Amino acid sequence: MIRDKRLPIFILGAGLLVGLCCFGDGGRGEAVRKDGADGAVRKDGADGTVRKDGADGTVKVEGGLISGGVSSAGDVHFFKGVPFAAPPVGSLRWKAPQPVVPWDGVRACVQFGPSPMQNAPAPFMMWSEEYLIREKPIGEDCLYLNVWTGAKTAKEKRPVLVWIYGGAFVSGGTNVPIYDGEAMARKGVVFVSIAYREGIFGFFSHPDLTRESGHKASGNYGLMDQIAALTWVQKNIAAFGGDPGNVTIAGQSAGSMSVNCLVASPLAAGLFQKAIGESGASFTGGNPGLANVEAEGQKLGDISGLRSLSAADLMKKAPGFRGPVIDGYVLPEPIANLFKEGKENKVSLLTGWNEDEGILFSALKKAQDFRLEADTKYGVDSSTFLRLFPAGTDSEAAVSQVKLSRDMLFGIQNYTWATIVSEQGLKVYVYRFVRKPPTVSGAPKYGAYHTAEVPYAYDNLKFVKRPWEPVDYNLADAMSSYWVNFAKAGDPNGMGLVAWSPYKASDSKIMIFGNQPMAGSLQDKEELDFVVKKMTGN
Numbered sequence: 001m002i003r004d005k006r007l008p009i010f011i012l013g014a015g016l017l018v019g020l021c022c023f024g025d026g027g028r029g030e031a032v033r034k035d036g037a038d039g040a041v042r043k044d045g046a047d048g049t050v051r052k053d054g055a056d057g058t059v060k061v062e063g064g065l066i067s068g069g070v071s072s073a074g075d076v077h078f079f080k081g082v083p084f085a086a087p088p089v090g091s092l093r094w095k096a097p098q099p100v101v102p103w104d105g106v107r108a109c110v111q112f113g114p115s116p117m118q119n120a121p122a123p124f125m126m127w128s129e130e131y132l133i134r135e136k137p138i139g140e141d142c143l144y145l146n147v148w149t150g151a152k153t154a155k156e157k158r159p160v161l162v163w164i165y166g167g168a169f170v171s172g173g174t175n176v177p178i179y180d181g182e183a184m185a186r187k188g189v190v191f192v193s194i195a196y197r198e199g200i201f202g203f204f205s206h207p208d209l210t211r212e213s214g215h216k217a218s219g220n221y222g223l224m225d226q227i228a229a230l231t232w233v234q235k236n237i238a239a240f241g242g243d244p245g246n247v248t249i250a251g252q253s254a255g256s257m258s259v260n261c262l263v264a265s266p267l268a269a270g271l272f273q274k275a276i277g278e279s280g281a282s283f284t285g286g287n288p289g290l291a292n293v294e295a296e297g298q299k300l301g302d303i304s305g306l307r308s309l310s311a312a313d314l315m316k317k318a319p320g321f322r323g324p325v326i327d328g329y330v331l332p333e334p335i336a337n338l339f340k341e342g343k344e345n346k347v348s349l350l351t352g353w354n355e356d357e358g359i360l361f362s363a364l365k366k367a368q369d370f371r372l373e374a375d376t377k378y379g380v381d382s383s384t385f386l387r388l389f390p391a392g393t394d395s396e397a398a399v400s401q402v403k404l405s406r407d408m409l410f411g412i413q414n415y416t417w418a419t420i421v422s423e424q425g426l427k428v429y430v431y432r433f434v435r436k437p438p439t440v441s442g443a444p445k446y447g448a449y450h451t452a453e454v455p456y457a458y459d460n461l462k463f464v465k466r467p468w469e470p471v472d473y474n475l476a477d478a479m480s481s482y483w484v485n486f487a488k489a490g491d492p493n494g495m496g497l498v499a500w501s502p503y504k505a506s507d508s509k510i511m512i513f514g515n516q517p518m519a520g521s522l523q524d525k526e527e528l529d530f531v532v533k534k535m536t537g538n
Contacts, residue, residue, distance in 0.1 A: 061236045063100035068147075069110045076185045079240070080146045081113035084232040085225065087141035088197060093307050094209050094221060097143060097228040113137075113144025115173030116198045117311045126446040130455075130464045133173040140201060140311050145229050146174055148181035148191040151241020160233060160242040161487045162272070163193040163458075164226060166253030166280065166451070169323040170199040177463035178455040187459070187484045190242035192233060196225035196258075200314060203322035205290060206297035206306075217329035219293055223261055224330060230262075230271040248274040248487040252454055254323070256280030256351075260417065261324050263345050264338045265331060270345075274490050276483065277351040278457070279450060281413035282324070282335045284535040290327045336536075339420050348490035349421045350483070351414045352431030352510070356447030358405030367397040378534065388527045407524075407531050410450075415528045419505050429492055430503040430510040430522070435475060438467045453513070457483050471515045478517050 058065045061082065068079035085097035092098060114137040121132035151158050163179055165172040174193040181191030196202060202222030209218035234244045249272045251259040256277040262268040263275050300306060300318055309317065326334055338344050365373065370391040374382045389404050391397035414430075421428040433453040439445055446452075455464050459480035461472060482492035482500065492500050498517040501509040508522035522528070 058106055059239045061239060062232060063107075064103045065106045066109045067106050071182055076148055076150050076182050077240075078146065078148045078182070078185075079109040081111050081144045082109050082147065083113070083143060084145050084194070084229045085143040088143060088201070088221070088225075089140045091307065093140070093201065094204060094206075094218070094303070096213070096221070096224050112146065112173075112175040113195065114139040114142050115175060116140075116142040116195055117201050117315065118167075118171045118173075118198055119315075121171075126444070126449045127451065128465065130177045131451060132176060133171070134175050138173075140197075142173075142195050142197065143225055143228070144174070145192055145194040145232065146181065147237075147240050148185035149240045149242065150185045150188065151190065154239050154241050156241040157238070157243035157246070158188060158190050158241050159246045159248065159484075159488045160237055160244070161189040161191050161483075162230065162233060162247060162249045163191065164196075164249065164251035164255040164258045165193070166251065166255040166257075167198065168321055169203055169222065169254045169257075170321055172198065172254070178458065178460045180458075180460055180463060183459035184480060184484060187480060189248075189484055189487050190237060190240055192229075192237070192242075194226060194229035196222040196229070198222060199322055200318045201311070203324065204297055204318075205293040205325055205327070206300075206303055207294050208303040209297075210290070210294060212303075213329075215329045217290065217327035218297075219290065219325035219327050220330040223258065223265065223324055224267075226258055226262060227265070227268050227271065227330075230268065234271060245273070246488075247272040248276060250276035250278070250483070250487075251280070252278040252451060253280045256414075257282055257324070260335060260413075261331060263347060264335045264343075265345075266343075267330055268345060272345075272347065274348045274486065275350075276486065277349065277414060277417060278453060279353045279357060279410045279414065281351075281417045283339070283413050283416040284336070284408075284532070286334050286336070287324045287326050287331065290325055293325050336416075339417075342424065346424070346426060348426060348486075349418065349428040350431075350486045350492060351418050351428065352433065353406070353410040353414050354448045354450060354452055355432060355434040356402070356406070356436070357410055357450035357452075358402035358407075359409060359450065360401065360405055364398050364401055367391040367394045370397040370401065381530075381534075384530065388530055403524075403527075404531070407528060408535065411524075412528055412532050412535065415522075416532060418503050422502075422504050427490060428503045429486070429500055432510055432512050432520075432522075434512060434514045435472070437464075438469055438472070440467055453479070456480070456513070475513060475516060479513060482511075482517075 058067050066079055066082060068077055070077050083100050086101050115133040117140050123129050165179060174195050179193055184191045203219055205219035210216055237244050249259050249262060257280040259275050259277045260281040374385050378385045389400035391400055418428045418430045434448050436447045437452050455461050456476040456479045459476050461468050461476050481494060485494040486492040498519055500511045503509060508525050510520060510522050512518045512520045
């Protein structure tokens with residue numbers, strides 16, 4: 001995934017309850033606060049006193065009491081900017097997430113916490129402002145999560161969906177409009193969105209950091225943040241009516257890659273039972289090894305000096321893309337190896353990708369140049385390649401290049417993931433999103449682009465400024481119902497929905513999300529198999 005595209009992730013768990021009979025204040029109009037933007041503790045009772053019990057909607061979590069807000073319809077309660085770890089600043093920069101710093105009184109959790117340190121958001125191509133973080137606040141103090149729940153009591157044990165956003169591991173945050181959790185909470189899940197460190201703050205290795213870590217590893221601080229948030233869910237989600245024994249993690253793009261890493265990591269064992277991966281995994285190409293990234297990190301200087309730099313200066317000193325590392329700890333081996341050896345966490349899977357999400361990093365080649373490149377790369381197999389990705393004309397070659405990019409970046413990753421899980425005898429459901437979101441007259445048409453499925457899957461079309469048609473709202477209602485059903489029971493099927501068959505390599509049955517859901521089969525399996533073979537040698 002690239003710059004400001006992010007995938008939602010849902011996380012719920014069990015927690016502590018302090019005399020909580022119901023959430024909110026019964027519609028007195030004081031639940032939604034505008035005076036807690038910094039998360040500060042403040043007096044918020046009707047008479048100006050600090051609330052000290054749970055009967056009026058306060059919830060006890062790790063660190064202290066919190067209060068939240070309620071939707072305009074009064075049926076969904078939200079808690080935003082809930083800290084799940086200490087601020088990773090100063091001496092805690094490039095440390096594993098540390099315990100929450102306790103507070104006194106009631107902490108107002110009605111505003112999102114700061115987005116992780118990153119460049120300022122700027123719309124580009126198809127990704128308008130609805131797909132990006134808000135301009136402020138942005139900072140290193142970013143380890144906060146958000147909870148939306150429709151539960152009336154803490155005893156309901158609703159399934160939990162934890163959303164992990166994307167953004168190429170260098171951008172993204174939980175305050176992106178299309179990641180709002182109200183609609184999904186209304187459909188019956190406790191929706192949790194979590195933040196994690198990005199870029200050099202979340203994925204940086206250095207020999208000094210490896211030595212001081214206590215586990216001879218460095219580099220995966222962002223993944224450790226995600227694991228800390230999931231651990232918080234286990235300890236606290238029950239207080240919001242969630243079931244810590246029924247957690248689904250979900251993500252898109254780098255968020256889906258994160259889900260893939262968490263399924264592979266032994267440190268995440270037992271923290272979730274199901275996974276949703278939308279357009280992203282790491283089965284080919286792989287992640288760098290610790291020694292390589294340590295050497296690169298050492299070139300930037302000593303850790304004491306790097307920790308003394310401001311966040312802005314550090315970003316200037318070390319720009320560029322970063323991501324998960326095979327560090328021998330969070331990821332003890334390459335992800336493909338862990339799955340091949342059956343060492344990953346065994347969970348049910350819902351996964352897929354979009355029809356038109358190929359991303360080209362260079363100019364399109366003319367047909368003749370594309371054919372010559374095929375001869376050079378594939379030799380005796382070039383005729384097979386050109387049958388699968390034809391280039392008879394320049395326009396035909398252009399289409400093939402975009403499809404090839406889609407398959408190499410996303411298609412084969414999620415296809416390989418689905419195939420392995422199926423062969424292990426676990427349930428997996430595969431989709432292809434082909435609906436082309438409508439555009440205003442004269443605007444560029446990007447088709448079923450990268451991230452296009454997110455506002456449909458989480459029923460958030462209302463946040464996106466597009467000329468939506470009735471088929472879009474119907475599709476969003478169906479997709480979000482499939483997602484909720486999967487979070488509930490590991491099976492997306494439900495009353496009134498088109499039957500979705502589990503995926504098996506032998507029949508390649510998938511769900512196609514076009515103008516409406518339609519059961520079908522993977523039509524480009526031969527193309528995917530060819531690309532997988534050439535990229536992995538298997």
